[in-house]
Amino acid sequence: MLQEKFHIEFLMGNATQSSLWRMISQIDGLSEWFADDVTMDETESIYTFTWGKSQSQAEIIQIKPQTNIRYRWLDDDEDVYFEFRLRKLDLSGEMTLEITDFAEPDEKGDSIILWESQIEEMKRRLGV
Template sequence: MLKEKFHIEFLMGSATQASLWRMISHIDGLSEWFADEVSISEEENIYTFVWGKSQNQAEIISQKPNQSIRFRWLDEEQENVYFEFQLHKLELSNEIALQITDFAEPDEKGDAITLWETQIENMKRQLGVL
């Protein structure tokens, strides 16, 4: 079944752009909320994410420093499937928003969104902005 793209956006309270960029792009930041352990290859474009006894690898396919980073799972069969974190400042409030783009099968989209909501709540807790 083909996966469908979806976007979700989270307001990040008083978190700074720099602190959010660290959380979405650096191995120490990602290991605080996204996975139990994160490591990076010597080539610095393959990340290994560990959750308990399972692991998965993703390649950085694009990056704009302090703005966005896009990963593609190495075991993903569908060529145009990725997940991306984008940061942008809201004009009226000057608050930073984190937009996530991901893909899921239609019957799994709700579960994927719930998982992202839980993960972002963990990130906010680590940043002290809950």
């Protein structure tokens, strides 16, 4: 079944751009909220994400430092990815975190709920 792209956006309050960037792009940041453990193969730039006894590997396919990072799961289609994008709101100065991901139509709601719970954990870790 074809996966559908979806976007969700989160207000990140008083979190700084650099602290958010660390959470979405660095091994130590990702392991605080996204996965139980994150490692990286330096030679191939492959990230290994571990949740309990389950593992998945991803590579960075696009990066613009302090702005956005796009990962692709190695076992997914070439055109399927997940992306984090940081944006500062002009009026309030607050940061937003925009997530783009893909899910099968009947799993989209569950995927959004999972992202919401993970971002809540990130906010808790950042004290937002």
